Amino acid sequence: MHNLGFLYSIEPWLRSLYPSRGAFQEAALRHLEPFGTNPHMASFAVGFVSAMEEKAVSAPSPASGFHDNIRDIKRAAASSLAALGDSLFWGALRPACAAVSLLSALLAWPLGMKWAWCAAAAAYLTCYNAPAIWLRCRGVSLGRAWGEELPLKIQAWNLSAKMRRIRRAGLFAALLVCAAEVASSPGEVRFGLPSHLALWLACLFLRGFGVSTLRIYGAAAVAGAIFGRFAS
Numbered sequence: 001m002h003n004l005g006f007l008y009s010i011e012p013w014l015r016s017l018y019p020s021r022g023a024f025q026e027a028a029l030r031h032l033e034p035f036g037t038n039p040h041m042a043s044f045a046v047g048f049v050s051a052m053e054e055k056a057v058s059a060p061s062p063a064s065g066f067h068d069n070i071r072d073i074k075r076a077a078a079s080s081l082a083a084l085g086d087s088l089f090w091g092a093l094r095p096a097c098a099a100v101s102l103l104s105a106l107l108a109w110p111l112g113m114k115w116a117w118c119a120a121a122a123a124y125l126t127c128y129n130a131p132a133i134w135l136r137c138r139g140v141s142l143g144r145a146w147g148e149e150l151p152l153k154i155q156a157w158n159l160s161a162k163m164r165r166i167r168r169a170g171l172f173a174a175l176l177v178c179a180a181e182v183a184s185s186p187g188e189v190r191f192g193l194p195s196h197l198a199l200w201l202a203c204l205f206l207r208g209f210g211v212s213t214l215r216i217y218g219a220a221a222v223a224g225a226i227f228g229r230f231a232s
Contacts, residue, residue: 001034001035001036002035002036002037002039002042003031003032003033003034003035004032005042006031006035006042006045006046007028007031007032009042009046010031010046010049010050010053011028013050013053013054014027014028014031014053017053017054017057018057027053030067030070030071031049033071035074035078036078036082037077037078037079037081037082037085038081038082038084038085038086038089039085040085040089040132040135040136041081041082041084041085041135041139042081042139043135043136043137043138043139043140043143044077044081044139044140044142044143044146044150044154045074045077045078045081045143045150046139046140046143047139047140047141047142047143047144047145047146048073048077048143048144048146048147048148048150049070049074049143050140050143050144051143051144051145051147052066052069052070052073052147052148053070056070069148073148073150076151077150077151080151080154081154084154084159087159087160087163088159088162088163088166089132091163092163092166092167092170093127093128093131093166094128095170096127096166096167096169096170096173097123097124097127097128097170098124098170099170099171099173099174099177100123100124100127100170100173101120101121101123101124101127102120102173102174102177103123103173103176103177104119104120104122104123105117105119105120105123106177107119108120
């Protein structure tokens with residue numbers, strides 16, 4: 001899973017804390033246990049584990065109690081960070097960025113297809129990577145500062161409310177793409193690939209509010225095809 005990447009991330013801390021080869025190998029083996037979480041949120045676990053390893057070194061010997069505590073908190077944090085990260089990035093941010101990307105392509109379409117593709121790629125990469133890179137960098141320092149209080153601090157962020165806002169923004173962008181396709185001039189393609197992609201994205205957002213995805217998409221696609229045939 002992610003244990004090799006996690007060990008690679010904290011290796012500089014471990015080498016500075018355990019200068020002898022035997023102690024370093026023992027610490028490295030402890031962090032080769034199965035570990036899996038959302039990759040964008042793993043930086044929080046890297047931060048607090050490095051801080052707790054520093055406390056374990058300064059603790060009176062033996063430090064096995066500290067190591068067991070680190071293992072337990074690490075497992076609990078991995079589960080909570082995975083649930084939050086998957087919902088935030090895979091369930092809300094990624095489809096929202098796709099909807100914004102389609103909207104940017106339609107806005108740049110009058111400049112030519114090349115500019116439309118460039119606008120779509122730039123919009124998606126910017127909207128997605130800005131929060132992802134910020135969390136990857138900032139999460140290490142926050143994890144070190146919060147330590148054992150990491151799960152409680154993450155809950156205080158109220159990410160569920162932020163995810164609802166992201167879904168609404170993505171739904172609005174997807175519906176704007178559909179509206180732009182419907183209002184296009186008769187000489188342009190109606191209900192083409194951008195419109196169907198936008199409809200699918202809108203259905204993904206509606207699924208988050210308890211609406212069946214396939215049912216809504218099927219009804220919208222059939223209605224769009226009928227309307228486009230009579231309008232052309």
